[in-house]
Amino acid sequence: NAGVTQTPKFRILKIGQSMTLQCTQDMNHNYMYWYRQDPGMGLKLIYYSVGAGITDKGEVPNGYNVSRSTTEDFPLRLELAAPSQTSVYFCASNPGQGARSGTGELFFGEGSRLTVL
Amino acid sequence: AQSVTQLGSHVSVSEGALVLLRCNYSSSVPPYLFWYVQYPNQGLQLLLKYTSAATLVKGINGFEAEFKKSETSFHLTKPSAHMSDAAEYFCAVTNSGGYQKVTFGTGTKLQVIP
Numbered sequence A: 001n002a003g004v005t006q007t008p009k010f011r012i013l014k015i016g017q018s019m020t021l022q023c024t025q026d027m028n029h030n031y032m033y034w035y036r037q038d039p040g041m042g043l044k045l046i047y048y049s050v051g052a053g054i055t056d057k058g059e060v061p062n063g064y065n066v067s068r069s070t071t072e073d074f075p076l077r078l079e080l081a082a083p084s085q086t087s088v089y090f091c092a093s094n095p096g097q098g099a100r101s102g103t104g105e106l107f108f109g110e111g112s113r114l115t116v117l
Numbered sequence B: 001a002q003s004v005t006q007l008g009s010h011v012s013v014s015e016g017a018l019v020l021l022r023c024n025y026s027s028s029v030p031p032y033l034f035w036y037v038q039y040p041n042q043g044l045q046l047l048l049k050y051t052s053a054a055t056l057v058k059g060i061n062g063f064e065a066e067f068k069k070s071e072t073s074f075h076l077t078k079p080s081a082h083m084s085d086a087a088e089y090f091c092a093v094t095n096s097g098g099y100q101k102v103t104f105g106t107g108t109k110l111q112v113i114p
Helices: none
Strands: A004-007 A010-013 A019-025 A031-038 A042-051 A054-057 A064-066 A076-078 A087-094 A112-116 B002-007 B010-014 B019-027 B031-038 B044-050 B056-058 B064-068 B073-078 B087-095 B108-113
Touching: A004 A087, A019 A031, A019 A087, A019 A112, A042 A064, B002 B087, B010 B019, B019 B031, B019 B087, B019 B108, B031 B064, B031 B073, B044 B056, B044 B064, B044 B073, B073 B087
Parallel strands: A010 A112, B010 B108
Antiparallel strands: A004 A019, A019 A076, A031 A042, A031 A087, A042 A054, A064 A076, A087 A112, B002 B019, B019 B073, B031 B044, B031 B087, B056 B064, B064 B073, B087 B108
């Protein structure tokens, strides 16, 4: 199993450009998440999904969009990139069982480092 | 609502000394608690978790944590620090009531001095 795979690992964007961060998992997990990590701020939840076709906002959703057409994939779309979106982005998954997130343990990808200039 | 507070953004210990990283939580229902470790330029990996079984939880690499409901704490300890323990450590909380979101603390960077 590859686990959670994120691409690209690094990307530099110009202000106003758009891009998609890809995330795929091969563990058949129901729940998937996108976090951003900024120095001294910990991880902030951007969006999450409890299954294909179901997504919901986290703490910091503004400027981002997601979709979940399959169990495996959970891409994060940045529209009109701004310097404030410079961050490290982590995708994570959790087995989930119906309405429950099980014990809540998350499996993380290695991160995507985005710089907006 | 749920939250965790990690006291100390940076902790330095000598090699061989006790490691103590502090975490206090807030949750309106019984919590599930976690410690994750992040090595440079890597994702987070689970160190240990508390899910309402034994209050003293043992994890990987010799770390352990004790759930204390009266103190709303879940501090991480290791009797003897090793150079390879240098990393950033995150405390996290979710709850046992089927809530999907996991909330992270702001992290503590552990420096191990030779």
